Amino acid sequence: MGTLGIALALLAAGLGLGFFLGRRRGVSTVVPEVPMEAVFSVEAEESLRKRDAIFAKVFNLVPDTLTITRMADGRYIEVNHNWEALSGFTREEAIGHTSAELDIWAVLEQRTQLIGILQREGEVRDFDVTFKRKQGQQFYTKVSASTFESDGEKYLMLAVKDITAQRTAEQAIRDINQQLEERVRQRTLKLEQANAELAQALDNLHRAQDELVRSEKMAALGSLVAGVAHELNTPIGNSLTVATTLEHRLQAFEGQIKAGLRRSELDQCMADARFATEVLVRNLMRAGDLVRSFKQVAVDRASSQRRQFNLQDIVSEIVITLSPVISRSGCEVQADIASGLELDSYPGPLGQVLDNLINNAMTHAFVDGKRGRIEVHAHDINADEVQIEVRDNGVGIPADNLKRVFDPFFTTRLGQGGSGLGLHIVHNIVTEVLGGQVDVSSQPGAGTIFTLRVPLRAPASAQPA
Numbered sequence: 001m002g003t004l005g006i007a008l009a010l011l012a013a014g015l016g017l018g019f020f021l022g023r024r025r026g027v028s029t030v031v032p033e034v035p036m037e038a039v040f041s042v043e044a045e046e047s048l049r050k051r052d053a054i055f056a057k058v059f060n061l062v063p064d065t066l067t068i069t070r071m072a073d074g075r076y077i078e079v080n081h082n083w084e085a086l087s088g089f090t091r092e093e094a095i096g097h098t099s100a101e102l103d104i105w106a107v108l109e110q111r112t113q114l115i116g117i118l119q120r121e122g123e124v125r126d127f128d129v130t131f132k133r134k135q136g137q138q139f140y141t142k143v144s145a146s147t148f149e150s151d152g153e154k155y156l157m158l159a160v161k162d163i164t165a166q167r168t169a170e171q172a173i174r175d176i177n178q179q180l181e182e183r184v185r186q187r188t189l190k191l192e193q194a195n196a197e198l199a200q201a202l203d204n205l206h207r208a209q210d211e212l213v214r215s216e217k218m219a220a221l222g223s224l225v226a227g228v229a230h231e232l233n234t235p236i237g238n239s240l241t242v243a244t245t246l247e248h249r250l251q252a253f254e255g256q257i258k259a260g261l262r263r264s265e266l267d268q269c270m271a272d273a274r275f276a277t278e279v280l281v282r283n284l285m286r287a288g289d290l291v292r293s294f295k296q297v298a299v300d301r302a303s304s305q306r307r308q309f310n311l312q313d314i315v316s317e318i319v320i321t322l323s324p325v326i327s328r329s330g331c332e333v334q335a336d337i338a339s340g341l342e343l344d345s346y347p348g349p350l351g352q353v354l355d356n357l358i359n360n361a362m363t364h365a366f367v368d369g370k371r372g373r374i375e376v377h378a379h380d381i382n383a384d385e386v387q388i389e390v391r392d393n394g395v396g397i398p399a400d401n402l403k404r405v406f407d408p409f410f411t412t413r414l415g416q417g418g419s420g421l422g423l424h425i426v427h428n429i430v431t432e433v434l435g436g437q438v439d440v441s442s443q444p445g446a447g448t449i450f451t452l453r454v455p456l457r458a459p460a461s462a463q464p465a
Helices: 003-012 042-061 082-087 108-121 164-259 263-303 311-329 347-365 422-433
Strands: 065-070 076-079 123-132 138-150 153-162 307-310 332-337 342-345 373-380 385-392 437-442 448-455
Touching (some): 108 138, 307 311, 347 373, 347 385, 347 422
Antiparallel strands (some): 065 076, 065 153, 373 385, 385 448
């Protein structure tokens, strides 16, 4: 039961308005005079006094501000103790005056609305009203109102609850929320801008990476071209020397014929020609093998076409084309490839993987001019897969670096011949093109093993890089 309900209940219980209407205060009562014989007995008067005292005590103890006005003229007939603290007017300044005289309604339309609700519904519950204090400051309240009658007179009781602190807190919360929303909006804009910049930077990085990968591929192919050209110089140069020598020998032989040829000179000429022919054939076959191997590797690298091939042939061609680089490094490359391994896959990308792994071993496994051994092993592990291992007996890879060897741009020899993309390209080709997987294991000082597991038949969804 609210404050207003308590006060009205006390009135209904028979605690009359004597306290408010001036009984025992020397003020004329609104109760009409009665004949002397009807005067209350001493006991009845005492009882009435006690009831009035109870109502007065309750009226002044309730937490809200209570006011009672006479409906006929709108004048206050009583206010409780909370009135002065709330309005700034003393009780004496309020009694006998109207709210209009005290000018306490900040918004007159609210008084009109409240009276209208009272006339329609008989009571008002928690109606928002803005009042003015005596000093002119506005404050916010919730007002409940109800009318009642006493001794034929109609009265209005108001219960006023000050909610200024609540409204101030609510406004502060709204301001804080608005500030937070603005801060969130600003941060969202900054995050969107940062995300856009990051996306642009990532796109630029991908482009740079793709360009570097292409450059790495071209550099590898260029290295092969330079190596093969250097290697061809030896057999071709030997062949040219032998051919020139044979030409001179034939010219001398012609002179001997004109001067009279002896049997011993004919035998010597035939022996020289036979030897020269053997040297020419051997060197030209060597040059032919180099050109044929390089041509196949170059075609595979350039086209990356899928075809059927023998793994042993591909490894042999790679070793032949890398032989100039291998010779200069002082390393030894041995291949042990099981016969009969036929793949339906991409020989160009697979060759580049082996090329990168062998070059990686020559660059990183053997430092300070040390020589070593690189082995390439391959065998089938089931009806559908082949396992290829590239081993070296070099310095090995530290444990901290082992999990990062396939990361792009990770290298321990930046600026010393390492770009950090070779093993990243290996990983991408094996997983995305060949449809397999690649792992690495190593112990410092005990060498490194790269293990490839690739299907004999590449997945149909795989596309060459």
